[in-house]
Amino acid sequence: MMIKTIIKKGAYFDSVSLMQVAKKLNAVPGVIDSAVVMATKENKGIIKASGLLTPEILRAGDSDLAIAVSARTPADADAALKAAEELLNMKPAQAQAGTDRKAAGLADAVKTLEGANLAVISVAGRFAGALAAECLEKDLNVMIFSDNVPVETEVALKRAALKKGLLVMGPDCGTAIINGAPIAFANSVRRGNIGxxxxxxxxxxxxTTLISNEGAGISQAIGTGSRDVKIEVGALTLIQALKMLAADPATEVLLIVSKPPHPAILKKITAEITKIEKPVVAVFLGGEIKEKLKENFYPARTLEEAAYKAVCLGKGWKLGKAREIIYDMNLKAEELARREAAKKKRSTCLRGLFSGGTFVSEAQVILPEFSGEVFSNAPLDKKFKLKDSLKLSGHAVIDLGEDEFTVGRPHPMIDFSLRNKMIISEAKKPExxxxxxxxxxxxxxxxxxLEDILPAIVEAFIHNKELSIVTSVTGTETDPQARFKVVKGLEAAGVIVMPSNAGxxxxxxxxxxxxxxK
Structure with missing residues (x-):
């Protein structure tokens, strides 16, 4: 095996473009593995774990592009690096006549899209605040997809928006469904009366997908950004959104989803909940509200429970129906668990490899009941913090969407390459x-x-005959990927698919x- 490297000093490419180059490199004859990433400290750690680290990469800086290839022969490595250079130098395809026009700037975009009232911002964090402020000045609601925006900027933007009756979702807000339109990472769901x-x-x-798959629907789904419920921000967007949905005639049931807010902020949120006449369901993963705030307030412990309670309220069903749905799922799980456990010859470990950070939190709420201590790179309790996210031991669940994995890389919902490597490497471990x-x-x-994940799953089963792979598939039948096709493909490969992450x-x-x- 031969490892060769090219460092391109000061060469910046967006992470999705680099992902596409890396995928094409891996298809070059003779290539065993490759990495095409910015040479950040975090990425160097991942490259090292992949066995591709070289002295050249170690010396490279954060603003340098690292291309590393392991190949069967020196000639194969040279051919792959040449292919990488050619791919990186390719000019993007020109837009065809009649396709969307690229605006010259915000003013041009506002002029072109007459009547637009929402701007989605996805630029480097240091530029996002000023651009969001400009959008607010033009009376645009704002969704800030960008992260690494100073918290002081977030607070200032949200306060300015409140004064103008506008909404700021984010920073680091990746999902919303507004008037039925999915924005950023979102799904195709039914319209309905649940906000x-x-x-x-x-x-x-x-x-939203569990609600839709159960036959109910969504009026609006407003993201706030995860930092909104921290003490520094004060749930400014969350409380504003609750007021908006409470006043919305199309919304009959409200559903709140969050990790545990700061206690002082939770007090503010609960005070707002008591003012709302409509039924409210709330799930604060790892921080369930146990007291009865009002007659039609319904706390939930998991995302699944919250979704099904909202469905019952939206459809006028008795809440017992939610318990029945979960009970039936548990019966199925117990039967499957007995079958899978029978294959194990010894006491073993569980490894959770997640692209969704909230699923990691939910896993930490549920798993300890069965397995005892569970460690994570995103722990609900800091005493269960992993020392090294790439060296797992015991029962562990990993959020691959954390900054340590995504600096200079696409989000793991887009790019499966890192998780695929971990699926294989963890499957090889006898424990x-x-x-x-x-x-x-x-x-x-x-x-x-399916095309991207199944090869790793097949290889994992080859390496570990006792392995059980369990997953949920978050989506609907009308999503671009069609949930039923994905579920069918996974099950055909031997994966056990459950309807929810909690399940x-x-x-x-x-x-x-x-x-x-045993």
Missing amino acids: VVAASGTGLQEV VSVLLLDLVLGYGANLQP ACRLAGEIIRLAAK
């Missing part, structure tokens, strides 16, 4: 017998999930619990 406010993108996707995954469909997500966590945990009894 969602979420300080969690993946959480928003999970509840691992359960892999717990998520697969998130919808707009913005990977459009060919997948319970099943994976039960397999571990039963295996431990």
Whole structure:
């Protein structure tokens, strides 16, 4: 095997373009593995774990592009590096006549799209604040997809928006559904009478798809950005969104999704909930509200429970129906767990490799009931913080969407390459017998999930005959990827697919619990 490297000093390419180049490189004859990433500290760690680290990459800086190839022969490596250079130098295809025109700037965009009232901002964080302020001046609501925006800027923007009766979603807001239109990472869901406010993108996707798949629908789904519920921001957008949905005639049920807010902020949120006449369901993962705030307030422990309670309220069903749905799922899980545990010859470990951070939180709420301690790079309790996210031990769940994995890389909902490597590497470990995954469909997500993930799954099963792979698939039948096709393809490969992340966590945990009894 031969490893060769090229460093391109000061060469910046967006992460999705680099992902596409890397995928094409891996298809070059003779190539074993490749990395095409910005040479950040975080990416160097990932490259090292892949066995591609060279002295040239170690010396490279954050603003340098690193191209590393492992190939069967020196000639294969040279051919791959030449191909990489050619791919990077290719000019983007020109837009065809009649396609969307690229605006010269914000003013031009506003003029071109007469009547537009929402701007989506996805630029480097240091530029996002000024651009958002300019949008507010032009009376545009704003969704800030960008992260790394100073918290002081976030607060200033949200306060300015409040004064003008406008909404700022974000920063780091990746999901919303406004008037039926999915924005950024979102799904194709039914319209209906349930309004969602979420300080969690993946959480928003999970509840909206579960609601839609159960035959109910969404009026609006407003993302706030995860930092909104922190003490520094004060839930400015969340509370504003609650007021908007409370006043919206099309919204009859409100659903709040968040990780546990700061206690002082939770007090503000609960005070607002008590003012709302409509029924409110709330899930604060890892921080359930136990007191009865008002007659029609319904706390939930998991995303699944919250979604099904909202469905019952929206359809006028008794809440017992939500318990029935979950109970039936648990019966199925227990049967599957017995079958899978019977394959295990020893007590084993579980590894969760997630693209959705909220799913990691939900896993930490559910799994300890079955397996005991669960460690994570995004722990709900800091005492369970992993020392090294690339060196897992015991039961562990990883958020591959954390900054340590995404600086200079596409989000793992788009780019499966890192998780695929971890699926294979974890499957090779003799102590691992359960892999717990998520697969998130919808707009913005990977459009060919089966093509990209199945080779890794097939290889994982080859390396580990006792392995169980459990996943949920967050999506709907009308998503671009079509959920039923993805589920069918995964099941054909031997993966156990559950309807929800909570269901997948319970099943994976039960397999571990039963295996431990041997």
